[in-house]
Amino acid sequence: MARVVFSSTQRALVDGAESVELEARRVVDLIEALYALYPKLAGQLDHAAVAIDGDIYNEGRFQPLEPTSEVHFMGQVSGGR
Amino acid sequence: MSERKFKYVGTRPIRHDGVEKVTGRANYGADVVLPGMLQGAIARSEHAHARILSIDTSKAEALEGVKAVVTAADFPDIPCEWKGGAAGGTDFGELSRNIMARDKVLYHGHALAAVAAVSPEIAREACKRIEVNYEVLEPVMSLDAALAPGAPILHPDQEPMGIESEGPTNVTNRLAFEGGDLDAGFADADVVIEREFTTPMVHQGYIEPHACTVRFNEDGKYSIWCSTQGPFSVQMSSAIVLAIEPNLVKCTPTEIGGGFGGKTTIYLEPVAMLLARKSGRPVRIVMSREEVFRASGPTSGGRVRMKLGAKRDGRFVAGDCEIWLEAGAFRGSPAGAAAMTGLSSYTFPNFRIQGYDVVVNKPKVAAYRAPGAPISNFAVESCVDEMARELRIDPIELRLRNAVQEGDRAPYGPTFKAIGLRDTLEQARNHPHYKTPLGESQGRGVACGFWFNAGMQSSAIVSVNTDGSAVVRTGNPDIGGSRVSLAMMAAEELGIPVERVRPVVGDTESVGYTDLTGGSRVTFATGMAVIEAAQDAVQQLRERAAKIWGVDAKDVKWEDGIAHGCNGAADQDPMPLKVLAPKLGATGGPVVGRAQVNPAAAGPGFATHICDIEVDPETGRSQVIRYTTIQDAGKAVHPSYVEGQMQGGAVQGIGWALNEEYLWDDDGVIENPGFLDYRMPVASDVPMIDTVIVEVPNPTHPYGVRGVGETPIVPPLAAVANAMRAATGVRFEQLPMSPPRVLEAIDRNGR
Numbered sequence: 072m073a074r075v076v077f078s079s080t081q082r083a084l085v086d087g088a089e090s091v092e093l094e095a096r097r098v099v100d101l102i103e104a105l106y107a108l109y110p111k112l113a114g115q116l117d118h119a120a121v122a123i124d125g126d127i128y129n130e131g132r133f134q135p136l137e138p139t140s141e142v143h144f145m146g147q148v149s150g151g152r
Numbered sequence: 153m154s155e156r157k158f159k160y161v162g163t164r165p166i167r168h169d170g171v172e173k174v175t176g177r178a179n180y181g182a183d184v185v186l187p188g189m190l191q192g193a194i195a196r197s198e199h200a201h202a203r204i205l206s207i208d209t210s211k212a213e214a215l216e217g218v219k220a221v222v223t224a225a226d227f228p229d230i231p232c233e234w235k236g237g238a239a240g241g242t243d244f245g246e247l248s249r250n251i252m253a254r255d256k257v258l259y260h261g262h263a264l265a266a267v268a269a270v271s272p273e274i275a276r277e278a279c280k281r282i283e284v285n286y287e288v289l290e291p292v293m294s295l296d297a298a299l300a301p302g303a304p305i306l307h308p309d310q311e312p313m314g315i316e317s318e319g320p321t322n323v324t325n326r327l328a329f330e331g332g333d334l335d336a337g338f339a340d341a342d343v344v345i346e347r348e349f350t351t352p353m354v355h356q357g358y359i360e361p362h363a364c365t366v367r368f369n370e371d372g373k374y375s376i377w378c379s380t381q382g383p384f385s386v387q388m389s390s391a392i393v394l395a396i397e398p399n400l401v402k403c404t405p406t407e408i409g410g411g412f413g414g415k416t417t418i419y420l421e422p423v424a425m426l427l428a429r430k431s432g433r434p435v436r437i438v439m440s441r442e443e444v445f446r447a448s449g450p451t452s453g454g455r456v457r458m459k460l461g462a463k464r465d466g467r468f469v470a471g472d473c474e475i476w477l478e479a480g481a482f483r484g485s486p487a488g489a490a491a492m493t494g495l496s497s498y499t500f501p502n503f504r505i506q507g508y509d510v511v512v513n514k515p516k517v518a519a520y521r522a523p524g525a526p527i528s529n530f531a532v533e534s535c536v537d538e539m540a541r542e543l544r545i546d547p548i549e550l551r552l553r554n555a556v557q558e559g560d561r562a563p564y565g566p567t568f569k570a571i572g573l574r575d576t577l578e579q580a581r582n583h584p585h586y587k588t589p590l591g592e593s594q595g596r597g598v599a600c601g602f603w604f605n606a607g608m609q610s611s612a613i614v615s616v617n618t619d620g621s622a623v624v625r626t627g628n629p630d631i632g633g634s635r636v637s638l639a640m641m642a643a644e645e646l647g648i649p650v651e652r653v654r655p656v657v658g659d660t661e662s663v664g665y666t667d668l669t670g671g672s673r674v675t676f677a678t679g680m681a682v683i684e685a686a687q688d689a690v691q692q693l694r695e696r697a698a699k700i701w702g703v704d705a706k707d708v709k710w711e712d713g714i715a716h717g718c719n720g721a722a723d724q725d726p727m728p729l730k731v732l733a734p735k736l737g738a739t740g741g742p743v744v745g746r747a748q749v750n751p752a753a754a755g756p757g758f759a760t761h762i763c764d765i766e767v768d769p770e771t772g773r774s775q776v777i778r779y780t781t782i783q784d785a786g787k788a789v790h791p792s793y794v795e796g797q798m799q800g801g802a803v804q805g806i807g808w809a810l811n812e813e814y815l816w817d818d819d820g821v822i823e824n825p826g827f828l829d830y831r832m833p834v835a836s837d838v839p840m841i842d843t844v845i846v847e848v849p850n851p852t853h854p855y856g857v858r859g860v861g862e863t864p865i866v867p868p869l870a871a872v873a874n875a876m877r878a879a880t881g882v883r884f885e886q887l888p889m890s891p892p893r894v895l896e897a898i899d900r901n902g903r
Contacts, residue, residue: 076565079330079504080314118241122566126752126852129608143565146327146488 073101073140081144084111098123099132101142119144159712160643161855164792165650167636169407178407181363181379182438189365190219190268192420192427192437193275195282196447197257197264200291200513200820201304204255204284209265212278217270220431221278222423224254224264228395234313234483246482248393250516251422257286258306258481259515260821261446263419268427268435291513291820295455295476298322298510306481306511324483325509327491329563337470337502341461345538349531351869351887352813353453353478356520357804357832360409361444365436366424372396374425376403381415381629382668387660393422401425404659405629412804413519414449416670445825449518450814452477452485456494456531460538466545466553471500475507475528480516485509486524489604492564493866494528496602497573497758498536498554503563513820519670522603522862526805526869530887533599533870538883547598547874548581548760555600572784572848573600573758579844580760585780594766594777597874601761601866605754605859606671611664612681614642614689614745618737620730621652622689626678627666629657632800632861633793634674638682640789641855645686647713648729664748672859675789676754676850681747683854689745696739697727755850757863759783761802765875772895774876776806780842781867786850786858798864799841805868807833811888 072092077085085091086109093108095101098121106113121131122143128134129147136142172178195212209221232245248254253262265282269275290304297303305320314326338344364378380386383403391398408415420437427435439448454477461470473494479485487507494505507524540547555573562568580586580598590596613625624642628634635655643650666678690710697715698705707721715732717724736743764778781798788794811831815823824830849856873884882897 078565079328080326083314118235123752125567125569127566127604127607128750128752129606130750131752141567145492145564 072138073136073142075101075105075142078145081112084115085109095136097136098134098142101136102132116144118147120147158644160640160650161787161789162791164790165636165640167633168639168655169630169635180360180409181406184365184377184406184436186365186367186434189434189436190270190427190431191272191275192266192268192424192435193272193279194263194423194437194443195265195267195279197253197260197262199257199286199288200260200293201289202257202286203289204253204257204264205287206285207265208283211281211283212267215274215278215281217274218267218278219270219433220268220427222266222426222430224252226426227252227393227422229254230393230395243483244389244392247389247417250482251393251419259513261443261515262481263423263447266423266427268431292322293513293816293820295478295510295512298512306513322511323508324479324511325487326506327488328504328506329491330504331563332502334470334472334502334504338459338461341469342464343539343542344459344461345535345542346459347531347535347538347883347885348455348457349534349885351454351527351530353450353514354808354812355445355450355830356412356414358410358412358414361439361441362415362419362448363438364420364424365434366421366428367434368425368428368432372400374401374428376401376421376425377406378403378421379408379415380405381408381411381631381670383627383629383660384665385416385668386418386421389418390421390425394425402659402661405657408629408631411631412521413523413670416519416668417449419448441827442825445830446822447515450515451520451523452479452517452527454478454490454527456528458531458535460535462539462543464543466543466550468498468500468554470502471495472503473505473528473532476510477507477524477527478512478514478517479509480514481511482516483509483511485517486519490524490528493525493602493604494532495563497556497600499556499560500563505563521801521804521865525601525603525866526808529599529601529866530869530873533867534873534883537597537870537874537877548577548586551600552577568756569851570848571756571758572846575846575848576758576760576782576784579782579846580762583762583780583782583844585762585778585842590764593769593879594764595875595877595879597763597871597876597878599761599867599870599874601759601863603672603757603863603866605676605757605862606673607677607751607754608667608671608673609750610666610678610681611748612678612685612746613663614682614685616689616693616733616736616743618734620648620733621654622646622648623654623656624682625656625658625663626682627658627663628669628674628678631669632797633790634669634678637675637789637793638679641679641682642686645683645690646729647711672757672861672863673754676853676857676859677749677751679789679857680751680853681749684747684749685745687745688747689743692743692745693729693732696736696743697732699739700735752852755786755852755858757784757858757860759863759867761867761871763868763871763875765872765879767876767879767894769898772891772893772898774810774889774891774894776838776872778839779806780844781864782844782846783860783863784846784848784858785860786853787847787856788845789855789857791845794845794860795843797860798843801862801864802841802868803833803838805865806838806872809869809872809887809889811890813888
């Protein structure tokens with residue numbers, strides 16, 4: 072099962088959980104499962120970047136997940152140069 | 153990857169666009185001229201905070217030579233809606249209101265109306281004749297003023313994100329990262345350093361002001377020529393702001409005279425589009441330098457409270473960093489990035505980092521080279537320096553004892569792969585600069601810095617010409633030498649000299665979608681697309697040679713620009729591209745390679761800087777006398793342009809540290825909107841910046857490339873401040889360390 076680790080900002084929306092393990096083949100499936108589990112989180116991850124085992128994808132909704140994947144959601148990484 | 157022997161990558165060819173630029177022939181934003189073109193000008197707010205009661209443009213419209221006038225009434229009322237989460241996003245309603253004020257003006261210089269006329273003088277005169285009735289409101293000009301009880305609220309209807317608020321507030325967002333047990337960490341610390349730092353709002357300071365020219369056709373299509381870092385984002389943003397289909401907008405990027413993030417947004421384009429539509433003639437608008445300062449994106453002023461706990465042996469056990477950043481008139485400071493980068497150079501078993509976004513009556517901030525990171529890094533690295541002093545540990549040694557390496561987790565979540573921070577620190581420790589004795593009134597400072605680097609979407613087309621040369625077409629305006637770097641990567645794959653590869657920056661109708669030039673991503677991500685497109689072309693060339701020889705493509709290999717038969721075709725005479733290229737028509741037509749990528753983030757960038765400074769105790773004037781930047785580039789494609797990025801970032805950071813700041817009067821008016829009074833470093837202010845390129849290959853790129861453009865502006869604020877501490881005995885917690893402030897501090901310190 073993929074393990075989602077929440078930032079402290081996100082914890083306020085997931086009943087204080089630090090992490091959760093969920094079955095999901097792709098990031099988009101994981102997001103749907105998270106929204107179902109934590110209604111307050113709904114919509115918050117729609118534009119988020121996702122880090123899967125350390126690789127950050129600005130648009131990673133359709134990235135595949137491994138059963139051992141560790142996932143973080145964060146602000147999109149861009150920059151000024 | 154790292155074992156590959158390169159022929160062109162790692163060399164220093166002359167850039168393809170060099171001749172046009174040094175001879176003055178290159179066309180920048182303000183150089184576009186179209187038949188019948190009108191000149192635009194913007195009428196701007198006289199107040200920093202006011203309600204707009206009425207705008208009367210009749211006297212402007214009556215002026216001879218005026219062809220069109222627009223105000224917010226001509227713009228669709230795009231609803232203000234945050235597209236994104238607490239960690240970042242966009243609000244096109246607010247973008248629209250920043251481009252043209254609606255209901256309220258939120259900073260001095262906020263656009264109120266625009267005029268197109270037959271000459272710039274008439275357009276400016278017409279702007280003066282526009283009459284505005286205001287209800288003047290108290291301006292909010294600092295974080296303290298914004299956060300004070302009873303402060304005027306810029307956006308009373310806006311709901312903050314990430315915080316509970318009992319009523320309207322100027323705080324729009326809070327982002328936080330935590331790990332371990334902070335209280336236990338500090339309780340375990342032998343030494344705790346806690347300080348509060350402030351940095352001023354500063355401007356990117358690009359040489360070329362914002363400029364655009366727009367033509368509107370009777371079929372409803374707009375053509376935009378402008379100085380931008382992202383033609384596709386101009387196309388998309390302008391279309392959204394005007395509520396039209398993006399396919400009605402074509403954007404052609406001109407040459408760009410600097411951007412540093414400031415040209416990743418739009419100011420003039422939708423205004424010129426409306427003026428062109430209304431007048432029926434092309435319209436050009438060029439900002440003056442004063443307008444650039446008053447009304448285009450600076451970066452945030454900030455306040456950072458940093459608390460650092462360590463054991464006697466130097467191990468960091470706790471870090472607590474609280475960042476407050478001015479967003480300007482609309483939400484969206486880089487508080488998130490400042491938070492995500494602030495503690496990322498070191499391992500902290502217990503940490504908390506919080507970023508707050510605060511609106512004030514100043515220009516809306518735009519991206520500026522590693523947005524937010526220099527501000528939080530200034531606080532963290534200043535405290536690390538203090539900790540080294542307290543523990544009597546060499547500052548590089550202390551950093552090495554805590555520096556992140558492969559396998560360590562960043563405070564914002566992900567685990568680092570191969571990174572080069574420790575390598576840069578080792579190189580710094582062994583550099584002659586670090587061992588050179590200092591003279592009287594001189595001090596040396598060290599600081600590290602981190603930036604994520606971005607990946608994002610890119611596409612590339614590599615086409616082979618009939619003479620065996622090639623064209624590389626991408627959609628990224630060339631800010632820092634990316635044309636030649638992309639050509640070098642194509643040359644490497646095709647096996648032909650880089651001079652025979654022509655790099656072209658396309659418009660939005662001649663290349664596939666490509667995200668903007670930003671996030672230090674072009675050589676990494678667009679480079680990856682170029683490599684794959686060139687490999688696609690090479691595969692096609694092998695097939696064509698196979699066709700000529702009557703063999704299978706697997707029996708043809710491509711080496712150094714020459715098709716060689718192998719396996720059953722080993723007896724074929726090698727066929728160079730110059731010989732093969734004229735035969736492409738007879739073997740199936742042109743060879744065009746293409747590729748598109750959306751890679752994961754580009755491999756983090758780390759740097760260590762060493763700064764020597766000399767301070768005149770009589771006047772407080774300081775001079776950076778030696779400066780060395782050491783940075784992990786993964787693989788330097790064109791070392792001269794990597795070094796140029798390192799030097800440029802260092803100089804911008806030195807300016808931020810020593811001199812740059814906006815001066816505001818009590819009414820919120822900028823008093824120094826020009827390079828004479830807004831003091832950026834010039835060549836005579838800084839020594840030659842020494843560079844050391846470290847190459848720890850990035851495992852996510854075929855050549856090992858990392859972005860290099862932003863990291864070098866992250867360490868200098870602290871490197872200079874730490875040098876200043878060593879030279880004067882004073883820990884400067886407020887930037888800039890300008891001569892009056894330094895003199896006052898020295899006097900206060902009793903020296």
